[in-house]
Every structure is written in C-alpha cells, then in structure tokens.
Amino acid sequence: MNIKNKKVGKQTIKLENPPKIISTYSIVGPKEGDGPLKEYFHQILNDDTLGKDSFEKAESEMMYTAIKSAISNANLREENIDYLFAGDLLNQITSSSFAARELNIPFIGLYGACSTMSESLSMASLFLDGGFGNYIVASTSSHFSSAERQFRFPLEYGSQRCPTCQWTVTGSGAMVLARNGDFPKVTYVTTGLVKDYGIKDANNMGAAMAPAAVDTIYNHFKDTGRTPKDYDVIATGDLGKIGKEITTKLLLDYGYDVKDNYVDCGDLIFDDERQKTDAGGSGCGCSAVVTCGYFYKKLMRREIKSLLLVSTGALMSTTSSLQGESIPGIAHAVAIEYK
Structure with missing residues (x-):
C-alpha cells in the first residue's frame, strides 16, 4: 500500500484535507468576564461555582456546557460527533472525563497541561485529515480555585502572590471541526x-x-x-x-x-x-x-x-x-x- 507521507521537516504535518473549525464556544468566570476581552466570550458566569458543591465539579460543568453549546452552535447533535478530544489540569483529567460521561461521544482524554487546547485541536485535525470521521470536538478547561489548591495552596491559606505569579483562568473552550464548509x-x-x-x-x-x-x-x-x-x-x-x-x-x-x-x-x-x-x-x-x-x-x-x-x-x-x-x-x- 502506497501511503503518502504528509510530514514536512522534523516536527510538522501539512494537512492535505484541511479541517474546518465550524463552531466554537467559550465560557469564563467573573474575573475573566471583567477583563479586556469580555465582549468576545460567549458566556460569562456570575458565580464560578455554577451552583456545585466543589470547584472541581464546577470546572467539569463548564466544559460540559462549552461542548454542548459548541455542538448546538454548529446545528449538530451529540450523535453526529465522531470523537471528543479533551483534557484539563486536574488529577487524571477528571474535569474532562466527568464531562464526557454525560455525553454520548467516543472520548479520547489528553494531558498536555496548559498546552492541551493546541494538543486537542492538533489531534482532532489529524483525525479528520486522515478521514477518521466527519465531526470532532476539541476542548479543554481550567479553574482558578481547583488549580490553586492542587498545585499551590488552599485558598484559605491566603498565601502572598509574587510578581512572576500568574492567575489561572477560570474558563473552558470547545471547537467543532468538520471536513467541509466555508470556515477557518x-x-x-x-x-x-x-x-x-x-x-x-x-x-x-x-x-x-x-x-x-x-x-x-x-x-x-x-x-x-x-x-x-x-x-x-x-x-x-x-x-x-x-x-x-x-x-x-x-x-x-x-x-x-x-x-x-x-x-x-x-x-x-x-x-x-x-x-x-x-x-x-x-x-x-x-x-x-x-x-x-x-x-x-x-x-x-x-x-x-x-x-x-x-x-x-x-x-x-x-x-x-x-x-x-x-x-x-x-x-x-x-x-x-x-x-
């Protein structure tokens, strides 16, 4: 079998059948919604707990909302989606896994730390370019409060922040990719x-x-x-x-x-x-x-x-x-x- 090598150079693949990003959805917390990009987000939360009894459950709910909304924005249903590529920062990517258990979509969990949006988008694109489906979702999430107590200190500790510190974004994004359409x-x-x-x-x-x-x-x-x-x-x-x-x-x-x-x-x-x-x-x-x-x-x-x-x-x-x-x-x- 003669299979064309799509790799160019050492680390790059040129997509012969470029997938189209036909829909996206972004949901953010109150602090992010008060920032310079507030007019561009699809949904801004008033409560970063989303009514849940833990920040971890809230993060999973954010991702679930982003995925469902991105699919809806594409005028599709869950059964139309061939794969879900998703990951997050929590232990054993539980935000993604727990969101996926509420969805009737084959799930491939990923961990690339904060690189996971590009990682999930990369894998979704390669799958579609290879002809392994018609619609694929790429998603990821993070939550300030869940990340702080996993990687740094509990919020109640009140640790002093330093000039090099960064603020973990509370938010989730999802993209629906398709093989056809006039889209990016x-x-x-x-x-x-x-x-x-x-x-x-x-x-x-x-x-x-x-x-x-x-x-x-x-x-x-x-x-x-x-x-x-x-x-x-x-x-x-x-x-x-x-x-x-x-x-x-x-x-x-x-x-x-x-x-x-x-x-x-x-x-x-x-x-x-x-x-x-x-x-x-x-x-x-x-x-x-x-x-x-x-x-x-x-x-x-x-x-x-x-x-x-x-x-x-x-x-x-x-x-x-x-x-x-x-x-x-x-x-x-x-x-x-x-x-």
Missing part, C-alpha cells in the same frame, strides 16, 4: 518537544515554558519555510508578560523578529494592573477561551486571516515539585487560516 481551516500542525532548562520555581511558569514555545515556533518556521510575516497573529498560550518577553528575545536570537504580530493569551485576557493578576493569565482555559472567543470571532469577521496558535504547558505535578524536580515545558503549534 487548520493547515499545519507542529508537535513540540519537551524542553527543560532547569527552572524549579513553580511561581515562574513563564520562564519555565518559554524555551518550549521558542523551539516549537522556530521549528515550525524551519519545517514549513514560513516566516513571522506569513501570520497576522502569532499567539502563545499562557506565558504571561515575563514569558512573552523571554520568547520575543530568544526568537530574535534565532533571526525571527515577531514583535509586530506576537501576542500571548495570558497577557491579553486580564488587565493585570487593575485586576491584580501580576504576570497575567495561565491554565488550560487561557488559550482555549481566548482562541474560541476572541481569535475565532476575529477570523470569522476577516479582521485577521491567519493565526499561529502555540499553546504552552508546564509538565509538572505536585509530586515532582516536592521531589525537587525542575519544570519541563511543551508547546504545540497549529496554523489556522481563513483566506
């Missing part, structure tokens, strides 16, 4: 390498993840022959102000000047000074809601025609940090175009 399409997927430069400070995630973002963006350009000018926007996931600054400088060392079209979702979602979010936003939900809300609406309005989404993640756990391990980083890039 996924053209390239660049899978990242795990990079670790010895950062052990769990309160400085931007510095820990920036090298992975730089490596993935560099290899995407190298594999595809593209340059920063080929994209209206290059957006990393949740490096925040500090990680964004590091990434800009390191890419310039590689010969890529991105200062005119590079943004970071964690830097966009909050007004850091007014909302006291220090270095910016973080979490799986950060790039998810900014992409499903802000960027997707800009694409549909033709305000931008090309986006390189590079969600970033810190592949740590509470156990690894307590054992003195450094923090490995990962970043996956997805090219989305509507030309």
Whole structure:
C-alpha cells in the first residue's frame, strides 16, 4: 500500500484535507468576564461555582456546557460527533472525563497541561485529515480555585502572590471541526518537544515554558519555510508578560523578529494592573477561551486571516515539585487560516 507521507521537516504535518473549525464556544468566570476581552466570550458566569458543591465539579460543568453549546452552535447533535478530544489540569483529567460521561461521544482524554487546547485541536485535525470521521470536538478547561489548591495552596491559606505569579483562568473552550464548509481551516500542525532548562520555581511558569514555545515556533518556521510575516497573529498560550518577553528575545536570537504580530493569551485576557493578576493569565482555559472567543470571532469577521496558535504547558505535578524536580515545558503549534 502506497501511503503518502504528509510530514514536512522534523516536527510538522501539512494537512492535505484541511479541517474546518465550524463552531466554537467559550465560557469564563467573573474575573475573566471583567477583563479586556469580555465582549468576545460567549458566556460569562456570575458565580464560578455554577451552583456545585466543589470547584472541581464546577470546572467539569463548564466544559460540559462549552461542548454542548459548541455542538448546538454548529446545528449538530451529540450523535453526529465522531470523537471528543479533551483534557484539563486536574488529577487524571477528571474535569474532562466527568464531562464526557454525560455525553454520548467516543472520548479520547489528553494531558498536555496548559498546552492541551493546541494538543486537542492538533489531534482532532489529524483525525479528520486522515478521514477518521466527519465531526470532532476539541476542548479543554481550567479553574482558578481547583488549580490553586492542587498545585499551590488552599485558598484559605491566603498565601502572598509574587510578581512572576500568574492567575489561572477560570474558563473552558470547545471547537467543532468538520471536513467541509466555508470556515477557518487548520493547515499545519507542529508537535513540540519537551524542553527543560532547569527552572524549579513553580511561581515562574513563564520562564519555565518559554524555551518550549521558542523551539516549537522556530521549528515550525524551519519545517514549513514560513516566516513571522506569513501570520497576522502569532499567539502563545499562557506565558504571561515575563514569558512573552523571554520568547520575543530568544526568537530574535534565532533571526525571527515577531514583535509586530506576537501576542500571548495570558497577557491579553486580564488587565493585570487593575485586576491584580501580576504576570497575567495561565491554565488550560487561557488559550482555549481566548482562541474560541476572541481569535475565532476575529477570523470569522476577516479582521485577521491567519493565526499561529502555540499553546504552552508546564509538565509538572505536585509530586515532582516536592521531589525537587525542575519544570519541563511543551508547546504545540497549529496554523489556522481563513483566506
């Protein structure tokens, strides 16, 4: 059997049958809804518990709502969806698994830490490009309160925040991908390498993840022959102000000047000074809601025609940090175009 190799370069796949993102949904908490991007989100919660008796249950409910609403916005039903790719930050990705148990959709759970939006979008795109379905959902979520008590301290502890700290976004995003339609399409997927430069400070995630973002963006350009000018926007996931600054400088060392079209979702979602979010936003939900809300609406309005989404993640756990391990980083890039 003669199977065409769709890989270009070392880490990138060019999609021969580019899947279309036909629908999205973004749901955020009150703090995110009070930020600069509030007009772009589909739903803003007044209560980040959603009436549940734990923050973890609330996070799962957010994801369930995002998935169901994205499917509805696409004028589809659950039985039309071939696969659900989803993940989150909680132990054993319980937010995703518990949301999936309420859905009649074959489920593939993923863990890429805060890179999971690009990871789920990548896998969904590859499945559709390969002909393994007609409609696939990609989703992820995070919740400030559930992440804080898992990775840092219980909220009741009242720990002091530092200038390099980031605020985990309470939110969930979901995308419905299809094989046909006049919608933004996924053209390239660049899978990242795990990079670790010895950062052990769990309160400085931007510095820990920036090298992975730089490596993935560099290899995407190298594999595809593209340059920063080929994209209206290059957006990393949740490096925040500090990680964004590091990434800009390191890419310039590689010969890529991105200062005119590079943004970071964690830097966009909050007004850091007014909302006291220090270095910016973080979490799986950060790039998810900014992409499903802000960027997707800009694409549909033709305000931008090309986006390189590079969600970033810190592949740590509470156990690894307590054992003195450094923090490995990962970043996956997805090219989305509507030309």
